[in-house]
Amino acid sequence: MNDSLGLSIIAGVPVPVVLIGRDERVNALNDAAMALFGPSGRGRHYVTVLRHPALLDCVEEALRLRQPRRARYLRSDLGRDSTYDVTASPLEGVAAGGVVLSFADISDREQAGQIRRDFVANVSHELKTPLTALMGFIETLRGPARDDEAARERFLEIMAREAERMNRLVSDLLSLSRVEAEERMRPGVRVDVAALLRTSVQTLRSLARDAAVEMTLEGAEDAAHVLGDEDQLTQVFHNLIENGIKYGGSGGVLRLVLTRSERELAFRGPGVRIDVIDRGEGFDPVHIPRLTERFYRVDNHRSREMGGTGLGLAIVKHIVNRHRGRFRIDSVPGEGSTFSVMLPMA
Structure with a gap:
């Protein structure tokens, strides 16, 4: 197959495509395929371009048997693992003897x-x-x-x-x-998060007292309205306060701080931020990216002993996402942790 013809056929295909001629050399790659194998593959033997054993076996069988063959191609790039479902199909007509290789990202x-x-x-x-x-x-x-x-x-x-x-x-x-x-249905009811925080603190005051934790609330004297689901936001505050008491209680203090901003960077508009700050043991920041995964725990045994299910922060993350907000975690070992919820104001 001639290069210009091969390129014209595959240029508009959105998935990676590689054309291999009857001489077993790569005749053409589209842009998506060049991103996988590099731009210098044209004219070279397919073995030196593809190199992956599963791909080589797939192409070899398609060339030899003249029948479609499939393979799985695994690739790791910049810390991200990708999986492709690869199909090698024999070509007929003017390109008879060649094979077209297509990659579907699964x-x-x-x-x-x-x-x-x-x-x-x-x-x-x-x-x-x-x-x-x-x-x-x-x-x-x-x-x-x-x-x-x-x-x-x-x-x-x-x-x-x-x-x-x-x-x-x-x-x-x-x-x-x-x-x-x-999660995809954004709430449309005006809710006063300051009132919800005051109620949550009052409800969990006895739990804090039993754990010898002094709990304070700052900035919730005046109303702060967001578009939200009252029950779900209450669940967010309860989960974060209970976590602060259970896992950060060793510091003896739990601060809840509500702040308002006319231009919250997370939304480029007015927003409200709720920080739950403890002075407990803290944890290594390496855990932060995974803390909102289901069942992920920094300390499995301690979490189970305290009645944790490993789902609380996952629930918080999804509720905050539904409210088009942001959820942030910061911690310094030996100094404590801060769990922050940022919500756009109504």
């Missing part, structure tokens, strides 16, 4: 599949531990501890705690599912 599909597999594995693991404990205690109560009143009371208390843990997990899973389903 990275998003593969990532979604991996997320589903990870999700099922994580949920199974989170449920298996309390279920195993419950089954063991039930077996013990039916047998050796049948007439041991002290052991029975102790086991029933542990069983109730494990059952409550499963209940929290299921509730958070349902909440996360609802939030994700509504």
Whole structure:
């Protein structure tokens, strides 16, 4: 096939395409293919251009058998893994003897599949531990501890705690599912976030007192209206305050600060910012990019002991996204952490 003809055929194709002639040399690549294999591949033998074993086998079989062949091409570029579904199709007519190689990017599909597999594995693991404990205690109560009143009371208390843990997990899973389903639908009701913060602080005051944490609220004296969902924003504040008390409580102080800005950089317009600041142990900033992933924990054992499900910050992130806001986390080991929610004002 002549170069100009090959280029004219594939230039407008949006996916990477490589034309290989009967002489086994690369006759043409479109721009997308050049981004994958470089601009200097034309005229060279396909082995020196493609190099990936799965691609080479695919092309070789298509050339030899004159039948379409498929392969999977994995590529890592600048820290991002990409997956391509590759089809090698024999050419007929004026290009008889050659092969056209096309690359369909299925990275998003593969990532979604991996997320589903990870999700099922994580949920199974989170449920298996309390279920195993419950089954063991039930077996013990039916047998050796049948007439041991002290052991029975102790086991029933542990069983109730494990059952409550499963209940929290299921509730958070349902909440996360609802939030994700509504994430593209922006709320349209005016909500006073200052009033929601005051109510959340009042509701969780006893929890802070029991943990010997002094909780303060600043800047919430006057109304601050946003377009939002009252229940979901309340859930955001509850999650962040509870986390601050549980994991940052060692510092003895939890500050909630509401500030208003006529030009919030995140929105290039008026916005409101809510900072939840603790003076606890903090954590290594290396964890920050993954903290909003489902079931990700900085300290697995401690989180479970405190009743955490590993879903709280994932719920916060999706709710803030639905409100077209921004969620930011900062932490310094030994100095504490700050969780910030920025929302555009109504």
